[in-house]
Structure formats: C-alpha cells, structure tokens
Amino acid sequence: MIRTGFSAAGPTLAEVGEYEVIRAIRQAAPSALNGDDAAVFTPSVPNSRVVATTDMLVEGRHFTPEFTTPFDLGRKAVVQNFADVEAMGARPIAAVLALSAPGSTPLEVVRELAAGIQSKVGEYSCELVGGDVTSGEQLVLSLSAIGSLGGSLPPLRLAGARAGQRVVAHGNIGYSAAGLALLQSGAQIPTALYPLVHAYQCPQLTPGRGLIARAAGATAMTDNSDGLVRDVSALASQSNVLIDLYSAALAPDELLCAAGELLGEDPWAWVLTGGEDHTLVGTTEGDAPVGFRTIGSVRKGSGVLVDALEPAYTDGWESFL
Amino acid sequence: MIRTGFSAAGPTLAEVGEYEVIRAIRQAAPSALNGDDAAVFTPSVPNSRVVATTDMLVEGRHFTPEFTTPFDLGRKAVVQNFADVEAMGARPIAAVLALSAPGSTPLEVVRELAAGIQSKVGEYSCELVGGDVTSGEQLVLSLSAIGSLGGSLPPLRLAGARAGQRVVAHGNIGYSAAGLALLQSGAQIPTALYPLVHAYQCPQLTPGRGLIARAAGATAMTDNSDGLVRDVSALASQSNVLIDLYSAALAPDELLCAAGELLGEDPWAWVLTGGEDHTLVGTTEGDAPVGFRTIGSVRKGSGVLVDALEPAYTDGWESFL
Structure with a gap:
C-alpha cells in the first residue's frame, strides 16, 4: 500500500505551544538523554573517535x-544521516533534530514525524537525544x-581507493528516483512497483553494513545520495583514480525496467543519476564484504566510466537549481 | 559601530551552484576534517563522554x-550551541552546519556567515567539520x-540543584533583549549603548566557563536562552527545588537603565524575561567559581522567586506564537 499525505486535523503547533510540541516529540521518540541543555552519552566503544554529519530536508524541495507521510519523512531523515556515518565505517550512536514548521502545522504531523524518527533510530539501537523546534x-x-568509530x-574516507581494488555496493541503486518518477507521473502505479515508491519514501539500508565493510578491509566508501556517477566521481577524484563500473552489475532489474516502460523513460538514468538511495558504495582490496556485490574496478587515471566508456547519464542532484 | 544588513551584490547561490557554495564555506571556515560523508575526530580527552546539541535560526523569526549581519549571525549560531555544551560542564569540540537559503541569496552572504562561524569556533579552538546546503x-x-565531557x-544537569546551594551566573543578563529593543525602536542609539546592540547581535560568552564551573563543584547549570525566569524555572522544576534570586545581584546596570529610560521601558523585563544572552546560570555547593557571581539561593519548595516574592515579569520566548 502507498501512503501519502499529511494530517490536516487536530490542534496546531501554535494552538498547543512549544512545550506541548516538545512533549509530543519526546513521547513519540523517548530518550532519557533528552531534556537538558545538551545530551551526554558514552560512545559504544572505549577510546573511539567521534563521527558527525548533518542533512536537511526542506518542504517543496526534498x-x-x-x-510521502511525516512518518516516512522522519525515517528518511535518519537513513540519510546514518548512511553518512556508515559510509565512514562507523556506527551511529545518536541523533538530534532541529525542526522548523509553520504554526498552522497540525501537532499530529510532528508526532508522526517523531514516530518515524524513533522507528528508524530504533533499528540502529540509537535514540533521538535532543533537538530544537521553531516556527x-x-x-x-x-x-x-x-x-x-x-x-x-582508518575511517573509510573518499580518498582511500587505490588502483587494482574492487568497487562494491550494498543496496538497490536507482529505486528511489524511479519511485519518485512514478509518483510524479500521476500514473496508476501497479502493486508490483510499490517497492520503488517505498524506496523513495524511505530508502532501505541494513544497519551495520559500513562497520562490516571496514572490518572486512574496505578502503574507501560513500553513499549514493546525489546520483551514482556523481558520488562515485567524488570518490574517484578524492582518491586520484579512475573508476570503471560494470554495466552488467548495474543493469536495471525487472522493477526498474517495468517502471521505465510504464513511464517511457530509460531506467539507466535512474541508476546512474538518481541518488537518494543511500546505497553504500566503496572499494576494497579483497572480496566484496558480506552483503556487498562487485559493481566495478579501480584503475589508474581519473573520472568514472561504465564498461570503459563515458556513462550515458552523468548529472545529479543540484541544490540551487 | 553598529553594522547591519546583508550584502545584495555579487553572484547568487543559484548562479554559482552548490559546488561553489560549499567551496566558499570551506574557504571561509577551513577544516581538514570536512569534505567527506561525515567528519571523524578524536575527543579532546581520552574515554570522554560525547555531548550533542542543536539550535536553529530562522530568518524573520530569530x-x-x-x-544584524551574516557575520554576527554565524557567530551567534555558534554561541547558542556552544553555550548548551558549556552548560553541561563540557568542552565544545566541533560544529556542523545545515543551511537552507533562497537561490537568489548572494554568495557573499553565505561567505560572511561562514566567516562568522569560523571566527567564533576559532575562539574555542574548534572547527566547522561538516554540513549540508540546500535551497x-x-x-x-x-x-x-x-x-x-x-x-x-557527572555533567551539570538541570536536575542537580539542591536546597542550601548558591545560584551563580557568568555573563550579562538582559543585554540581548535590550539591544533588540533599541534596534526595533528605530531610535538614534547613543554610542554608550552599543554594547547592548552588540550583545543582541552576538552574545558574549567566555569559552571554558562551564568546564571551570564543573571542576569547581557546580551541581547544575543551564544557559539563559529563553528568559532568565523561564530558564531558571526549568532548572528549579527538574531539581524539585525553589530558587530565590537576589534583586540586588540582578538589578539593571547603567546601560540597561539608560536604554530603559530612552525607550520608556522597564529594564527589569529584559533582565527577567529577555533570554538570548546565553549567560551560564548554575548552582554550586561552595563559593561562586571564578568568573561567576552569586545571584540567588536554592531552597526547599518549587518555583522561582525574586527576594522571596513572585517575579515582576515571568514570560519568555515562545516558539509558535
């Protein structure tokens, strides 16, 4: 089932006031660490390094x-951020939320959002430990x-790839973009294609894959957030290498092909430029770590190719267009 | 001198694109830790606990x-957040920035903002280690x-105050609200009152005071962000105590009195409800730590009084009014 829409009923943020908004968030996403000026917590591993990242979702833009629903939006916000932590080979341990919303927003929207955040941080045994709300x-x-960490x-930096290594990926590539295209088309979406829509609404990412990759000898990693070619290009550029992707490993699957046919679009565009899958893409000396598959190789040179040729599509997400 | 206004000249964010926006931020606020999926850094102290907090500033609201200027805005954003870290008795070690702006915003505005952030994180020997920009x-x-930490x-929690302890504060109280009132009045502001305006544009907070207070035996702490009575009430409520503030210690100084006279307002309102000074206010068993002064005492009971009477003003910042 595809769920969309934000609740329009019930009291608004302006009606209940800041105190109740914070109370609703803390009820939906409880944490004993929340409620002070700042949250204080112990890293999961003694003497570990700290990892930090931030991502913003703006209405009308993202x-x-x-x-989507507030619930899935909350889940997606967590996945986006935790994917960046995992892409360093690290373990997410906490999240903080800053939220701005019109006073006319129903409290129920914020409650669902917080429930979505809780649902996803819970999958990582993490908590929402603090935040700020404002109009x-x-x-x-x-x-x-x-x-x-x-x-x-070392962490899995963008600069760690070396010629001779293998390019590996965990998770679907192109699903999120295809799901958004289906929603935007206004077409009747066949049940079989719901996984694409769900991937747009909240990308799938198995907790702990980045940690496993680092332990298994991965050398560099990123997540597919702005588009595969663009993100892999950043990795190639930072590492001063050329990355050759294998079309056979990336070829659109049945779902992507069916969506392409339905919409009259080339599913390769979703695969190469779609982004927002938050798939982990990295490099490794040896075999692909458990849960990863080989999608290319690292060579001397620069740039990104597909089967040694220029990719058919190369653009990606641009924040200020 | 009072500086206000945002640059309206030069290329816009939409004209230069995301890559250049990020480059400008990283040039103005450089960090070797920035530029990967997430930043990885070593805590300043081995086996320390991690502290996290977030604060949002919205145009037209905050x-x-x-x-103000983008430079001061950047500085203020840092002070707000670092005050929350200091209020736990901890040391700020890094900041991340998520920024949303219309594509028509001049790049210069973002550059100045980043320069302001750099100026303030530098005072704390910290760096801006990552971020996200979006329209x-x-x-x-x-x-x-x-x-x-x-x-x-233990950290300096809101719940740590006990009857018999002393209430202490570091920093000016009421200055920020008075500065904003002066700016909003449209009055010609005498040079002597510039410190109030500057306190609004970027609150003063000496780095390390929270750390010192914790080492010196402070038991609870918060910062004056929403209004003194409101913030102290949160501390009193979490600690299940009554806090009695001394009017003699809080009495508006010459600057606040002069501003009150100029605007025909009671400066006590700024002191008791102004907020945004990010003054550290806490409790301690013994003498006031260095840099702190005594402003009240903790007793059995509940609520906040001034000289054992109900405060003349008790409201404060409300996010959704």
Missing part, C-alpha cells in the same frame, strides 16, 4: 506531502547524527 | 537583515555542536 514558513527538518583502522 | 524559501541556519564528575 519532499511534498503529496508523495518558520516551511517545514524544515534538520537532523544531525553522531557516530562512533572504534578500533585503530 | 533574525532579520535589518538588525529553501527562507534563510535557515541549523547548527549542531559536539562536545566532550572528560573525567568522572
């Missing part, structure tokens, strides 16, 4: 109520994640 | 270009701070 013209969801292995 | 209808500045002493 989401609209027509295509603003748009709904803006700014989540920051804190992670912990244990042990003495 | 600031307007008429009353949006309003300028929204969402900063998150990460801190480090070393040693085995």
Whole structure:
C-alpha cells in the first residue's frame, strides 16, 4: 500500500505551544538523554573517535506531502544521516533534530514525524537525544547524527581507493528516483512497483553494513545520495583514480525496467543519476564484504566510466537549481 | 559601530551552484576534517563522554537583515550551541552546519556567515567539520555542536540543584533583549549603548566557563536562552527545588537603565524575561567559581522567586506564537 499525505486535523503547533510540541516529540521518540541543555552519552566503544554529519530536508524541495507521510519523512531523515556515518565505517550512536514548521502545522504531523524518527533510530539501537523546534514558513527538518568509530583502522574516507581494488555496493541503486518518477507521473502505479515508491519514501539500508565493510578491509566508501556517477566521481577524484563500473552489475532489474516502460523513460538514468538511495558504495582490496556485490574496478587515471566508456547519464542532484 | 544588513551584490547561490557554495564555506571556515560523508575526530580527552546539541535560526523569526549581519549571525549560531555544551560542564569540540537559503541569496552572504562561524569556533579552538546546503524559501541556519565531557564528575544537569546551594551566573543578563529593543525602536542609539546592540547581535560568552564551573563543584547549570525566569524555572522544576534570586545581584546596570529610560521601558523585563544572552546560570555547593557571581539561593519548595516574592515579569520566548 502507498501512503501519502499529511494530517490536516487536530490542534496546531501554535494552538498547543512549544512545550506541548516538545512533549509530543519526546513521547513519540523517548530518550532519557533528552531534556537538558545538551545530551551526554558514552560512545559504544572505549577510546573511539567521534563521527558527525548533518542533512536537511526542506518542504517543496526534498519532499511534498503529496508523495510521502511525516512518518516516512522522519525515517528518511535518519537513513540519510546514518548512511553518512556508515559510509565512514562507523556506527551511529545518536541523533538530534532541529525542526522548523509553520504554526498552522497540525501537532499530529510532528508526532508522526517523531514516530518515524524513533522507528528508524530504533533499528540502529540509537535514540533521538535532543533537538530544537521553531516556527518558520516551511517545514524544515534538520537532523544531525553522531557516530562512533572504534578500533585503530582508518575511517573509510573518499580518498582511500587505490588502483587494482574492487568497487562494491550494498543496496538497490536507482529505486528511489524511479519511485519518485512514478509518483510524479500521476500514473496508476501497479502493486508490483510499490517497492520503488517505498524506496523513495524511505530508502532501505541494513544497519551495520559500513562497520562490516571496514572490518572486512574496505578502503574507501560513500553513499549514493546525489546520483551514482556523481558520488562515485567524488570518490574517484578524492582518491586520484579512475573508476570503471560494470554495466552488467548495474543493469536495471525487472522493477526498474517495468517502471521505465510504464513511464517511457530509460531506467539507466535512474541508476546512474538518481541518488537518494543511500546505497553504500566503496572499494576494497579483497572480496566484496558480506552483503556487498562487485559493481566495478579501480584503475589508474581519473573520472568514472561504465564498461570503459563515458556513462550515458552523468548529472545529479543540484541544490540551487 | 553598529553594522547591519546583508550584502545584495555579487553572484547568487543559484548562479554559482552548490559546488561553489560549499567551496566558499570551506574557504571561509577551513577544516581538514570536512569534505567527506561525515567528519571523524578524536575527543579532546581520552574515554570522554560525547555531548550533542542543536539550535536553529530562522530568518524573520530569530533574525532579520535589518538588525544584524551574516557575520554576527554565524557567530551567534555558534554561541547558542556552544553555550548548551558549556552548560553541561563540557568542552565544545566541533560544529556542523545545515543551511537552507533562497537561490537568489548572494554568495557573499553565505561567505560572511561562514566567516562568522569560523571566527567564533576559532575562539574555542574548534572547527566547522561538516554540513549540508540546500535551497529553501527562507534563510535557515541549523547548527549542531559536539562536545566532550572528560573525567568522572557527572555533567551539570538541570536536575542537580539542591536546597542550601548558591545560584551563580557568568555573563550579562538582559543585554540581548535590550539591544533588540533599541534596534526595533528605530531610535538614534547613543554610542554608550552599543554594547547592548552588540550583545543582541552576538552574545558574549567566555569559552571554558562551564568546564571551570564543573571542576569547581557546580551541581547544575543551564544557559539563559529563553528568559532568565523561564530558564531558571526549568532548572528549579527538574531539581524539585525553589530558587530565590537576589534583586540586588540582578538589578539593571547603567546601560540597561539608560536604554530603559530612552525607550520608556522597564529594564527589569529584559533582565527577567529577555533570554538570548546565553549567560551560564548554575548552582554550586561552595563559593561562586571564578568568573561567576552569586545571584540567588536554592531552597526547599518549587518555583522561582525574586527576594522571596513572585517575579515582576515571568514570560519568555515562545516558539509558535
């Protein structure tokens, strides 16, 4: 089933006031660490390094109520941030939320949002440990994640790829973009294609894959947030290498092909430029770590190719277009 | 001198694009830790606990270009967040910035903002280690701070105050609200009152005071962000105590009195309800720690009094009014 839409009923944020808004968030996403000036917590591993990242979701830019629910939006915000932590080979340990919303927003929207955040941080055994709420013209969801990097292995930096290594990926590529295209088309979406829509509404990412990759000898990693070619290009550029992707490993699957046929679009565009899957893409000396598959190889040179040729599509997310 | 206004000249964010926006921020606020999926850094103290907090500044709600500059706005965002870290008795170690702005915003505005952030994080020997930029209808500045709490002493929680202790404060109280009132009045502001305006544009907070207070035996702490009575009430309520403030210690100083006279307002309102000074206010068993002064006492009971009477003003910041 595809759920979309934001509740329009019940008391608004302006009606209940800041105190009740914070109470609703803390009820939906409880944490004993929340409620003070700042949250204080112990890293999961002694003497570990700290990892920090932030991602913002703006109404009308990153989401609209027509295509998602507050619950999925909350989940997506967590995945976006935690994927960045995992892409360093680290473990997410906490999140904080800054939220701006018009006073006319129903409290129920914020409650669902917090429930979505709770649902996803819970999958990682994490908590929402603090936040800030304020009025603003748009709904803006700014989540920051804190992670912990244990042990003495280096983090999985963009600059760690070396010629001769293998490119590996965990998770679907192109699903989120295809799901959004289906929603935007206004077409009747066949049940079989719901997984694409669900992937747009909240990308799938198995907790702990980045940690496993680092332990298994991965050398560099990123997540597919702005588009595969663009994100892999950043990795190639930072590492001063050329990355050659294998079309056979990336070829659109049945779902992507069916969606392409339905919409009259080339599913390769979703695969190469779609982004927002938050798939982990990295490099490794040896075999692909458990849960990862090989999608290319690292060579001397620069740029990104597909089967040694220029990719058919290369653009990606641009924040200020 | 009072500086206000946002640059309207030069290329816009939409004209230069996301890559250049990020480059400008990183040039103005450089960090070797920035530029990957997430930042990885070592806490200042081995085996320390992690501290996290977030605060959002929304255009038209928390600031307007008429009353501040992007530089001061960046500085203020840091102070707000770092005050929350200090209020736990911890040391700020890093900040991440999520920024939403209309595509029509001049790049220079973002550059100045980042320079302001750099100026303030530098005072704390910290760095801006990561971020996210996106378009949006309003300028929204969402900063998150990460801190480090070393040693085995507990953090300075709101719930730590006990009857018989002393209430102490570091920093001016009421200055920020008085400064904003001066700016909003449209009056010609005498040079002597510039410190009030500057306190509104960027509150003063000496780095390290929270750390010192914790080491010196403070038991609870918060910062004056929403209004003195409101913030102290939160501390009293969490600690199940009554806090009696001394009017002699809080009495408006010459500057506040002069501003009150100029505007025909009672400066006590700024002192008791103004907020945004980010003054550290806490409790301690013994003498006031260095840099702090005594402003009240903790007793059995509940609520906040001034000289054992109900405060003349008790309201404060409300996010959704």
